Amino acid sequence: MKILILFGFAVCFVAGQDFDCPEKSGFYADPYQCDLYYKCTKGKAEARLCPDGLVFADENPNKELCDIPSNVDCGDRKELQEPKPSKGCPRQNGYFKHPDPQACDKFYFCSDGIPNEHPCPPGLFFDEETSNCDWKDVVQRQCDKVTKGKTCPDGEVQGPNGRALPHPTFPHPEDCQKFYICRNGVQPQKGSCPSGKVYNEDTFMCDDAEKVPGCENYYEGQPLEKNKLPKKA
Known part of the structure; x- marks a missing residue:
């Protein structure tokens, strides 16, 4: 060193x-x-x-x-210093894709070589080129396993107000915190509620666990984490 x-x-x-x-x-x-x-x-x-x-x-x-x-637009300034990688961080600072190739909806924010895992907002994938989360077809990453076995229903899905939902959501069959977004009603994508919340299929929104039958004890004994995107360096 x-x-x-x-x-x-x-x-x-x-x-x-x-x-x-x-x-x-x-x-x-x-x-x-x-x-x-x-x-x-x-x-x-x-x-x-x-x-x-x-x-x-x-x-x-x-x-x-x-x-x-x-x-930053580096233009012709293509060269960079030698990287100083650490576990989870290809370089000491920045935003990087998750090491699990199927975890497209998560990313690492590295600060001084210390990785911090963060989730994308529901339905979005991390784009390393822009350091942002975006729609799947924009990011163009192969992450088929995140929606494996899930298909979107045919026809329109009505929301609580009786209007058709452009991007209807559905509960995960095994996990109260997770759900699926059917983008434009046809393309399934994985979503997840913030820590402390679970998906409420009656309101199509994330809600307090005690308000969702069958999910009241989901967080019992689990430490809650802050699922907020960090500010860009």
């Missing part, structure tokens, strides 16, 4: 010597490496490196900002 740190410092030092600063002081991107940038002061360049997994946002030379790659 010490060798890697010293090597990275040496690379930054050499890069800083080779970079020609603009006349105006500020923060400027390296022309080749997206996570390498320079602090220019009176024509003198000091090389700096974003944390592993983040890249330099070069829109404003007055701002020193490293962000996730999906928020």
Whole structure:
């Protein structure tokens, strides 16, 4: 690890010597490496490196900002520092797909090499290119097992107000917290209620466990977790 740190410092030092600063002081991107940038002061360049997994946002030379790659257009700056992976994290920071190839509705948010598992909102899959959750046909990931054995019924499904539901939902046959969304009435997708809630097939919504017959004791003895998406780095 010490060798890697010293090597990275040496690379930054050499890069800083080779970079020609603009006349105006500020923060400027390296022309080749997206996570390498320079602090220019009176024509003198000091090389700096974003944390592993983040890249330099070069829109404003007055701002020193490293962000996730999906928020930055690196253009021709294709190179990156050597990754520093840890268990569950391909790089130290960022949003990454779940290691289980069939868990498309979950993702890992890594901060300083520590992975945190998070679920997508019901019916959505994680898209690593955008670091967001989106519809299955937009993400285009093969996750057939999440809806294996489930088909959508023929015809319209009426909601509590008597109107046809464009994306009707149905309870999971074995798990009170889970349900299925039939997108456009024909394409089944897996969904899950937030921790502490269960699916209520009478209201087509997630509800308190004690309000759903047969699911009253679903969370008994289980620690509740916060199922909220983290803010982007």
